Amino acid sequence: MFKERLEQRLQALKAEFKAGQDMLAELEAKQASLRETMLRISGAIQVLEEVLSEAEGETENN
Structure with a gap:
């Protein structure tokens, strides 16, 4: 009986x-995908950000 309970507990674990x-x-x-x-x-x-920076530079030059 005691051995059966130990075996059941082992299987559960x-x-x-x-x-x-x-x-x-x-x-x-999921972490890798994220x-x-x-x-x-x-x-x-x-x-x-680079495109916006370039656009602002062109606007200032005109």
Whole structure:
């Protein structure tokens, strides 16, 4: 009886550990995707700032 309970507890802990590993992998994938998205947004911001800066310079020259 005691050994059965230990084995059940072990199986429950293994299942919980596996679920944690799966969740961690999912979160890491989401984090990587978010970083890529933020990098693209950052690049777009930089381009727009440069275009606006050039436009302001042209306006001042005219």
